[in-house]
Amino acid sequence: MAHLPNLIIDLAIILGTAAVTTLLFKWLKQPLVLGYILAGVLVGPKFSLFPTISDPETIRIWADIGVIVLLFSLGLEFNIKKLVKVGGTASMTGAFEISAMILLGYLTGMALGWSTMDSIFLGGIVSISSTTIIIRAFDELGIKTQQFAGIVFGVLVIEDIAAVLLLVLLSTLAVSNQFFSAEMLVAIMKLGFFLVIWFLGGIFLVPSLLRSGRKFITDETLLIVSLALCLLMVVFATSVGFSPALGAFIMGSILAGTIYAERIETLLTSIKDLFGAVFFVSVGMLIDPELLVQYAGPIALITVVVILGKAVNVTLGALIVGQPLKQSIQTGMSLAQIGEFSFIIAALGLNLKVTSAFLYPIAVGVSALTAFTTPYMIRASGSICTWVESKLSSRTRLFLTSYSSGAQTIGSVSDWYQLVREHLQIMIVNTAVILGIILISSRWLLPIITAEVVGKPYDGILAGFLSFFLMTPFLWALVLKRINRPVYTRLWTERKSYRGPLVTLAVTRGLLGLGLILLFLQQFFSVSLLLFVLVIAGGIWLVVGKRLPFIYDLIEKRFLVNLNARQIYQENRMGRNLLPWDAHLSYFEVSAESPGAGFTLSELALREKYGVNVISIARGSMTMLVPGRNERLFPGDKIAVIGTDQQLEHFISLIETQTKEKAQSTPTQEISLQKMAVDESFPFIGESIRNSGIREKTQGLIVGIERQGTRILNPDSTTFFLAGDVIWLAGNTKLIKEFQRENQLRAVK
Template sequence: MIHIPQLIIDLGLILAVAAVVTLLFKKLKQPLVLGYIIAGLLVSPNFKLFPSITDHENIEVWAEIGVIILLFSLGLEFSFKKLIKVGGSSSITALVQIICMIALGYLTGQLMHWSQMDSIFLGAILSMSSTTIILRAFDELNVKNKKFAGVVFGALIIEDLVAIVLMVLLSTIAVSREFAGWDMLLSISKLLFFLILWFVSGIFFIPTFLKKAKVLMNDETMLIVSLGLCFVMVFLAGKAGFSPALGAFIMGSILAETRQGEKIEHLVAPVKDLFGAVFFVSVGMLINPSTLLDYIWPILIVTLITIIGKTFGTMLGALISGQPLKQSVQAGMSLAQIGEFSFIIATLGVTLKVTSDFLYPIVVAVSAITTFTTPYFIKASTPVYNWLEKKLPPKLINKLAGYSSATDSIRSVSDWRVVVRATVVQVIVCSVILTGVSLIASRYISPMFASGKNGNWIPLIITVVTILISSPFIWALAIRKIQPEKTIKLLSNAKYKTPLQVLQLIRILIAMFFVGMILNNLLSSYVAFGAFILVAIVIGFNYKKLQLVYDKIEQRFISNFNEKEKMQEKESGSHLAPWDAHMASFTLSPDFTQIGTTLNELQLREKMGINIVLIKRGNFTIMLPQRDERLYPSDILHVIGTDEQLETFRNYLQEHSKQTPVHVSTEDDILLQQMEVKKDSEFVGKTIKDSAIRERTKGLVVGIERDGNRILNPSSTLVLHEKDVLWIAGNRKRLRLLAK
C-alpha cells in the first residue's frame, strides 16, 4: 500500500470542504472569505461532526505562505503611484478614522478589563476596513461611479499603507513589551529608511531587468520570476528585522509600477486564491464555538463600537478634509466593517503569542457581522443624509458647504515652499542611498575579505569602489541646483537670500557627514581623515562628470517610474467637485437603440444636465465631441454630472439596451479641475467665450461657483467675476499651465 503524507490528506480535506462551503456562499451571494472561515471551523478539532486535520504545523506554514502571497497581491493592487494620486482628502479621512478607532478600540479593551496588549491589538484591528467587502457591495449596488466612492477607495489605499506601519510597530511593542516613544520613533525611522531604499533601488533596477528579459518571458517564466522576486524581498525584510509580509507588500508595490504589473497581478491571482484559501481556512480553525458563546457580550459590544466608531470617525475625517456632508455620511457608512488586514494583524498577535486566545474568535465574529451589515449601511446612507439635512440647523449646513468649497479650490504654492520641499526630498533620498551603500560595504562586503591575503590593500580597494558608487549622490546632496529657476527668483529677494544660503550650508554639512561616515567605517581614523580631503578634491574637480552620471541615474529612475503611464497613457480622470459633479465612464452596448444618432438629436445635456467630454472609439479618442458627432457600438463615453444625473444617464442607457451598461475607469489625459479666478486674472470681466478657455485647455467650463450659488453648464456669454470658481474639463497639462 502506497503511503500518502498526512499533509496531502489534510490539504485534500481543507480544499474539498472549502469548495463545498464557498459554492454555497456563492449561491447565497455572500463573501467567499466568510465561506473559507466557516470551512476552517468545520475541519478544526473544535467541530466534532467532520473529520479534522492533524498536521497543524505544516498547515500553519502554508498559511504563512498564504499571508505572504496575499500581501504580495495587495502590493500589486496598491502601487505608490496610486498613493500619490490619492490626494489630501482621502488621506485625512483615513488617518482621522484610524486614530479614532485605535483610541476607541484601546479604551474599549481597557473598560472590559482586557490586558494592555489585547487592547492595543484591538484598536489596530478595528482601524482597518475591508477592501474585498466594499468592492463587492459597490458592484452589487452600482455606486462605483458615485462621488463618495473615490473618497472610500483613496481611504482604503491609505489604510493599506498604515496597516504595514502598524504591523511593524506592534511587532516592536510585542518584542520589547515597552511603549517608550523613543523605541517607536526608532522603529518608524528604520521602516521609512528601508521603504525608501527598497523602493528607489527596486524602481531603478527591476523595470530595467524585466525590459531586458522581455524576449525570454512567457506567462510561466513571468510568474516564476515575479514570485522569485517576492520571496527575495521577503528574505531581505527578514534580514532587516521586519515581518516577511512587509517584504512581500513592498515587492508587489514595486512591480505594480512596471508595465507588466497588471499581467503579473493576473498571473498571480490563481496562486493567491489557493494560498489565500488555506490562510482563511486556518483563521477559521482557530475559532472555538464555546469561546464565542462565552464572549457573546464582548462580541456585540465590539461590533457596535466598530459600526458606530468607524462611521463617525470616517465622517469626521471627510468633513475635516473638505468633503460635503452628503459624501461624508456616505463614506462613513461604507467603511463600517473590518476585514482582511484585521485578520492579518490578529494573526500577528497569535504568532507572537502576545494576545489572549479569545481575541481572535471575537475579531472573526465581528468581521462576519459587519460584513452582512455593510450593504444595508451603504443603501441607508442617502436617507440618513436626507434626515440629517432636515434636522441640522441651516447655518451649520451652510457653513459646512462653504468650508467644503473653500478647501477644494486651487491654491497657489509659493516658490519658497516648492524649493524647501524639493530640497527635503533630495536630502532624504540621497541620505538613505548613501547610508545603504555604507552599510552594505562595511557590514557585508568588507567582512568577506577581512581574513584574506593582502589585508592592507583590500580595505582600500573596497573604500575606493564605495566612494565611486557614492560620489554622484554626494555631489547631488551637496552641490546640485534644486529648482534653479525658482531659486534664482528667490535670491533676487533679500528676504530669502540668507535662508537659501543656510539651506545650502546644511546640505554641504550633511554630505560631509556621509563622506566621513563611509571612510570611518572602512578605514582607520587617521587614514580616513586624509582620504576625506582627497575625496573632497576629487569631487570638486569632477563636477561635470558627476552631474552627467547623476542625471542619467535620475532619468533612468523617472523613466522606469513613469513607464506604465507612458505605455497606457493612463491618468486619473476624475477630480471631485463640491456640488457632487464628477466624471464617470460608460461603455455603449452594441444593441443600444440610439446607435447612429447625433449628440444634437439626443439632447443629453438639455434633458439630463450631463456633458460628454470624451468619446473613446477603439484606438481613437475624440476630445470634446461636437454636437453632430454620432454614437457607435462599444463607444466609451466619459461623462460629467452629479450623482443623480449620472444615475439617470445610466438608467437611460439600460432602458435603451438589453445589456447592463458597464462603468469603466477613466484612462485618458482629461480631467475635471477646479480653478479660482484671482483679482489680477486676465479672465476678470471677460465672457467665457472671450477668455478662450476652451481653446487654451482643449476643455469646457462645466460649472461656476459664485457667491455661494452654483451655475451648472454656464452659457458662453456669461461674464467671469473675481473669486469665481471655475470647473473645467480639459487636457491635464494645459489645465496646469492655465492655473499657473
C-alpha cells in the same frame, strides 16, 4: 496500496469543505471569506462532526504563504503615484479615522478588563476596514459611480498602508513590551529608512530589469519572475528584521508601477485564490465555537463599537477636511466593518504569544457580523443623512455648507514653500541613497571582498573607493545641485529678507553632506590612512566632477521613466471630485447593446436630456479629448463623462447594458478636473467662454463656475468670466497645467 502524504489528504478535506461552504455563501450572497472561515471551523480540531486535518503545522505554513501572496496582490493594486493621487481629503480622513479607532479599540479592551497588549491589538483590529467587502457591496448596489465612492477607495488605500505599518510596529511592541520606548523609535526610523531605500531602488532597478528582458517575457516567465522577486524581497525584509508581509507588499507596489502590472495580477489570480482559501480556512481552524458563545457579549459590544465608531469618526474626518454632510455620512457608513487585515493582525498577536486566545475568534465574529450589516448600512446612509439634516438648525446647516465651500477654495503655493519642499525632497532622497550605499558596502560588499578578493587592510580601501565612486553623483546632488533656479533667483533678488534663510538652506545641505562623508570615512578607513584617502578622493572628484551632473541627470531620468511607466488612474473608477459640488468624472464603456451606439453626440443631446458632458472618448489606442458634436459613439468606446450622481445613474441606461459593468481601463491620455481663480492675471476677464478659446488651448471644457457663492454647473458657452470667479476645467491635464503656469507668469510680471 500506495502511501498518500498527509498534506494531500488534508488539502482534499480543506478544499472539499471550502467548495461546499463557498457555494452556499455565494447562494446566500454573502462574502466568500466567511464561507472559508466556516470551512475552517468544520475541519478544525474543535469540531468533531467532520473529518479533521492531521497536520496543522503544514497547513499553517501554507497559510503563511497565503498571507505573502495576499499582500503581494494588495501591493499590485497600489503604487507611489496612487498614494500621491489619493489627495488630502482621503489621506486626512483616513488618518483621523485610524487614530480614533485605535484609541477607541484600546479603551474598549481596557473597559472589558483585558490586558494592555490585548487592548492595543484590539485597537489595530478595529481600525482597518475590508476592501473585499466594500467592493462587493458597491458592485451589488451599483453605486461605484457615485461621488462619495472615490473618497471611500482613497481611505481604503490609506488603511492598507496603515495596516502594513501596524504589522511592523505591533511586532516591535510585542518584543519591547513598551509603546513609548527607544526600541519603538528606532523601529520607526529604521522602517522609514528602509521604505525609502526599497522604493527608490526597486523603482529604479525592477522596471529596468523587466524592460531589458521584454523579448523573452511570456505569461509563464512573467509569473515566475514576479513570484521570484516577491519571495526575494520577503527574504530580504526578514533578514533586516521586518515581517514577510511587508516585503511582499513592497515588491507588489514596485511592480504595480510597471507596464506588466495588469498581466501579473491576472496571472496571479488563481494562485491568490488557492492560497487565500487555505489562509482563511486556517483562520477558521483556530476558532473555538465555545469561545464564541462564551464571549458573545464582547463580540456584540465590539461590533457596535466598530459600526458606530467607524461611521462617526469617518464622517467627522470627512467633515473636518471640508466634505459636504451627505457625502461624509455616506463615506462613514460604507467603511463600518473590519475584514481580512484584522485577521492578520489578530494572528500576529497569537503567533507572537502576546495576546489571549479569545481575541482571534472575537475578531472573526465581529468581521462576520459587520460584513453582513455593510450593505444595509450603505443603503440606509441616504435616509440617515436626511434625518440628521432635519435635526440640524438652519444656522448649523449654513455653517456646514459655508465651511465645505470654503475648504475647497484655491490656495496658492508660495515661492518659499515650493523651494523648501524641493530642498527637503532632494535632501531626504539623496541622504537615503548614500546611507543605503554605505550600509550595503559595509555589511555585504566588505565581507565578500575580504573573503574572496583581498585581505586586510586593503579590503577596506577597495570597498571604500568602490562605495565612494557609487555615491559621488548623489553626494553632488545633495550638496551642489541647483534647485528651481527661477524661484531661487526671484527670492534672492526681489525679497532680500529671504537671503538669510536661503543661505541657511545651502549651509544645511553642505553640513549634511559633510556628516555623510565623515560617516563613510569612519566605516572604511583608519585614522592613519585618512590623509591618503582624502587626497585620492579629491583626485577622483576632480576627474569625474564635471560629469557628475550628467550622470545624475541620467539616473534621475531613468527613475522618472520607470515611475511613470504605467499611466493609469487606479482611482479613476470614480474620477476626481468636483468639490463641494455633486458633479464628478466617471468612466463608462459603450456596450454592443447600447441604445446610444451609432449616434452622434448632437443626436443624443446628452447635455439637454441628461445634464452630462462627454470629456473624452477612447477608441483602441486613440483618445479624443473634448469630442465635437458630430462624433459618434461606437461599441467598445470608453468615455469619460462629468455629471452628478443622479445624472450619471440616468445616463447609465443609455450607454451600458442592464448589468451595469463599469469599464476597468481608462483613456490612454491623462485627463482630470482642475480649478483656477479668475484674478488680475486671468487674460479673459469680461470675455465669454466661447470667445476665450480656452477649449482649443487646453483641449478642455469649462464644466463649472463658482461666482459669489452661486455654482453654475455646465455653464453655457455665452457665459462671461468675471473677476473673483472660480472655474472648473476638465480636459488634457498637461495643457491645463501649462495654461495655469502661463497665468502665474503673467501675475509675476
